[in-house]
Amino acid sequence: MGIDNGALDNIRAAQNTDGGWPYRKGGSWTEPTIYALLAYRAARVAVPRSADAAAWLGAVQQRDGGWTPRRTVDQSTWVTALVALLPPDTVGVERHARAVDWVLRQTGMESSPVYHLRNFLRSGELPGGEPSGWPWFPGTAAWVTPTCLGVLALKKSYWRQPSTQVRERIDQGQKFLLSRQCADGGWNHGSAHALGYNSGSYPETTGQVLLALAGTDPVRLEGSFSLAQRFLREQRSSAGVAWLRLGLLAHQQVPAGAPLLDMPCRTVPDSALTFLAAAAEQGYNAFLE
Amino acid sequence: MRRRDFLMGAPVAALGLAGCGRNAAPRSRPLVKVTRAPAYSQDIYDTVRHALAEHKLNVRGRRVVLKPNLVEFEPESAINTHPMLVHAAFEAFRELGASVTIAEGPGHRRGTLDLADAAGYFQTIPGFEDLFTDLNLDEVSRVHLPDPVSHLRSLYLPHTVLGSDLLVSMPKMKTHHWTGATLSMKNLFGIVPGAVYGWPKNVLHWAGIHQSIADLHSLFPNHFAIVDGIVGMDGNGPIQGRPKAAGVIVSGHDPIAVDATCCRIMQIEPSRIEYLTLAGGLERIAAENIEQIGEKPDSVATRFDLIMELRDLRRVPA
Numbered sequence: 001m002g003i004d005n006g007a008l009d010n011i012r013a014a015q016n017t018d019g020g021w022p023y024r025k026g027g028s029w030t031e032p033t034i035y036a037l038l039a040y041r042a043a044r045v046a047v048p049r050s051a052d053a054a055a056w057l058g059a060v061q062q063r064d065g066g067w068t069p070r071r072t073v074d075q076s077t078w079v080t081a082l083v084a085l086l087p088p089d090t091v092g093v094e095r096h097a098r099a100v101d102w103v104l105r106q107t108g109m110e111s112s113p114v115y116h117l118r119n120f121l122r123s124g125e126l127p128g129g130e131p132s133g134w135p136w137f138p139g140t141a142a143w144v145t146p147t148c149l150g151v152l153a154l155k156k157s158y159w160r161q162p163s164t165q166v167r168e169r170i171d172q173g174q175k176f177l178l179s180r181q182c183a184d185g186g187w188n189h190g191s192a193h194a195l196g197y198n199s200g201s202y203p204e205t206t207g208q209v210l211l212a213l214a215g216t217d218p219v220r221l222e223g224s225f226s227l228a229q230r231f232l233r234e235q236r237s238s239a240g241v242a243w244l245r246l247g248l249l250a251h252q253q254v255p256a257g258a259p260l261l262d263m264p265c266r267t268v269p270d271s272a273l274t275f276l277a278a279a280a281e282q283g284y285n286a287f288l289e
Numbered sequence: 290m291r292r293r294d295f296l297m298g299a300p301v302a303a304l305g306l307a308g309c310g311r312n313a314a315p316r317s318r319p320l321v322k323v324t325r326a327p328a329y330s331q332d333i334y335d336t337v338r339h340a341l342a343e344h345k346l347n348v349r350g351r352r353v354v355l356k357p358n359l360v361e362f363e364p365e366s367a368i369n370t371h372p373m374l375v376h377a378a379f380e381a382f383r384e385l386g387a388s389v390t391i392a393e394g395p396g397h398r399r400g401t402l403d404l405a406d407a408a409g410y411f412q413t414i415p416g417f418e419d420l421f422t423d424l425n426l427d428e429v430s431r432v433h434l435p436d437p438v439s440h441l442r443s444l445y446l447p448h449t450v451l452g453s454d455l456l457v458s459m460p461k462m463k464t465h466h467w468t469g470a471t472l473s474m475k476n477l478f479g480i481v482p483g484a485v486y487g488w489p490k491n492v493l494h495w496a497g498i499h500q501s502i503a504d505l506h507s508l509f510p511n512h513f514a515i516v517d518g519i520v521g522m523d524g525n526g527p528i529q530g531r532p533k534a535a536g537v538i539v540s541g542h543d544p545i546a547v548d549a550t551c552c553r554i555m556q557i558e559p560s561r562i563e564y565l566t567l568a569g570g571l572e573r574i575a576a577e578n579i580e581q582i583g584e585k586p587d588s589v590a591t592r593f594d595l596i597m598e599l600r601d602l603r604r605v606p607a
Contacts, residue, residue, distance in 0.1 A: 023423070024426065026427075027428055029426075029484060069485050070429075072428075072430065072431075073429065073431075073445060073485055074431075077485065077487075078487060135487070135491065136487020136488070136491060137485070137486050137487055137491065137492050139492070140487075140491040140492050140494070140495050141491055143489070145488070191489075194466055197466075199529070202397075204399060204400070236400075236403060237400040239399065239400055240400070263403075264403075266400070266402045266403065267402075
């Protein structure tokens with residue numbers, strides 16, 4: 001199945017004059033800019049206004065090494081893991097290394113010593129050794145999507161330069177993801193139960209987790225594969241289809257003849273992810289290369 | 290200078306313009322209208338039009354933002370605000386001369402337009418995509434909280450909302466497993482941008498859900514509310530509960546009074562809802578301090594089932 005060039009056309013048309021990309025229209029944001037750059041890399045096509053794009057990204061980095069979602073926000077957040085997914089030379093090796101360091105420093109607040117102490121003083125409970133994931137926003141709990149992005153970013157870092165610290169964080173992140181698996185075998189935003197009631201999974205997050213768990217024991221994921229394949233048949237959003245394909249491809253589990261690319265792409269990330277899923281099917285998975 | 294221009298330029302100072310802040314006594318008894326609406330039929334267009342007329346809204350030339358509650362891809366369930374009610378409000382405000390936008394930022398699901406499509410918004414509201422702003426992805430500015438109850442000191446908020454002259458909260462009447470009930474005030478969680486804070490908007494949970502609701506209310510104390518209680522949700526709301534036909538639309542200018550009235554209709558004791566007492570105080574939510582028009586809450590009250598953990602919400606505190 002060929003790569004859909006319409007998706008790349010949509011991305012090209014949406015680029016702002018400052019070199020970055022908006023979600024739909026308006027000012028540039030970090031997330032769509034990263035996905036657009038990954039799509040161009042997968043297409044092996046030169047990025048238009050590449051110097052502007054790099055300068056825009058550089059201007060969004062904070063002193064702490066992290067990236068903010070856009071220039072008018074002054075707090076480094078989850079989007080830093082997206083920047084760390086880029087090849088280091090895209091933003092500069094030193095800047096990139098600081099992004100990876102920032103990602104390594106983040107954990108959900110429920111894993112922090114302060115939280116454990118407060119919890120002990122309140123309830124007498126000792127920490128149970130729960131695995132730590134990544135939050136969307138510093139000072140809050142860990143959730144599924146930022147943990148997937150953290151794992152994927154650190155895997156790339158580890159492949160470039162293996163280290164025990166990075167390996168341990170990847171293991172922790174993957175354990176966290178497994179601990180948040182829903183009863184139906186998939187994943188939602190990260191709350192498998194609420195007050196004893198089971199919660200249902202989402203296609204997007206199920207695909208993201210399968211991607212982040214690439215290389216792990218597939219036996220534990222058999223139920224996840226069949227759920228993801230069912231989600232894929234239902235096709236509720238282009239991003240959902242793209243993440244499911246990326247996740248299933250990472251385990252060689254995409255069903256033969258599964259339809260592709262017939263959902264509307266309503267945002268730049270939708271178009272970019274659609275393109276990236278198609279590229280993965282052609283053998284280039286931008287999240288795992 | 291219009292309110293929205295001022296807000297964009299100097300959000301800290303502007304927030305004081307909005308009128309009564311938290312715990313401030315209302316200028317007079319707030320008006321809440323309860324209208325019977327047994328089904329999602331063409332009748333609700335007239336129902337909404339009449340309700341706005343009774344509230345004497347002057348929105349000619351103003352920018353109105355309708356903020357429904359969109360949660361899940363389940364058109365047959367009672368999770369989302371029904372698109373027909375949103376369309377009825379859209380038409381009614383347009384007839385009053387307002388410029389109307391529909392905007393929402395769901396808390397868990399990222400594909401807001403896909404979600405709106407699945408929930409029937411594209412089918413029901415002509416030109417929906419051009420009328421709609423995804424508040425999770427909108428331009429943002431930081432707004433300082435003037436007198437926060439939570440530990441939050443500021444929040445990034447979307448320009449579409451900050452630039453509006455009237456924010457209209459259009460929630461579904463639902464039980465909520467953490468807060469007891471989710472109504473017009475809790476619905477404001479959807480204006481907090483996911484692109485900054487994530488999905489879920491966990492910064493609000495860590496700051497205290499009830500406290501955060503009160504803080505958001507303090508930024509928009511006079512937003513208008515139109516509650517979809519035609520078919521609400523009871524049990525394990527706001528997602529996994531059961532459809533519950535209450536057959537009402539509840540509207541008003543004072544969100545605290547509207548939500549307290551909805552609680553009475555749901556047979557939940559409003560003084561047990563912590564965010565209502567934090568934002569308004571017990572006196573503010575007392576039935577005698579709310580001017581009810583249309584149906585009396587008692588006459589349309591219907592028992593919304595509560596999960597075990599919330600059973601105490603029926604009991605009037607000693």
